[in-house]
Amino acid sequence: YFQVSLYKYIFDAMVQGKVTPASLIHHTKLCLDKPLGPSVLRHARQGGVSVKSLGDLMELVFLSLTLSDLPAIDTLKLEYIHQETATILGTEIVAFEEKEVKSKVQHYVAYWMGHRDPQGVDVEEAWKCRTCDYVDICEWRRGSGVLSSSWEPKAKKFK
Numbered sequence: 001y002f003q004v005s006l007y008k009y010i011f012d013a014m015v016q017g018k019v020t021p022a023s024l025i026h027h028t029k030l031c032l033d034k035p036l037g038p039s040v041l042r043h044a045r046q047g048g049v050s051v052k053s054l055g056d057l058m059e060l061v062f063l064s065l066t067l068s069d070l071p072a073i074d075t076l077k078l079e080y081i082h083q084e085t086a087t088i089l090g091t092e093i094v095a096f097e098e099k100e101v102k103s104k105v106q107h108y109v110a111y112w113m114g115h116r117d118p119q120g121v122d123v124e125e126a127w128k129c130r131t132c133d134y135v136d137i138c139e140w141r142r143g144s145g146v147l148s149s150s151w152e153p154k155a156k157k158f159k
Helices: 002-015 021-028 038-046 054-067 098-112 123-131
Strands: 075-081 088-095
Touching: 002 054, 002 075, 002 098, 021 054
Parallel strands: none
Antiparallel strands: 075 088
16 A cells, blocks of 8 residues: 555656656666667657657656646555466555655655664564564564664764
8 A cells, every 4th residue: 555655646746747857867866878778669669759768768758747637546446466377366445645655754764864763563564574684683573573672773863
């Protein structure tokens, strides 16, 4: 739900001109002059588009989005598909909750910016630990689901 909501939030921001090509390039450090691969070029030609580089493609995408008359969509459909058989396992219709999405993004970004300590997963999701690269040094796991009081990360200070 969160992933699909985040995509919608970013897409809406692009359509409304809140995300610009310049801001996207700045944050992702993309190389716009890089030529597109043969399969991408072939696919673009089949769609009637003539592009040579990532910059050409981005310009075209942003122009199409800002000139479009797309309606606002506030209901999202989640579709669960089996990876091996492509069988649809189920669907769920959910409402888009902008405040909730913004709050979660702020929470996650705070960690990556060094403004909050890491948190372990909920006990119900401890199965994720099996594929985690940090399982051998994880204080949360050693403390049976709570961070050890001896572990005190040095939060980065930003001005």
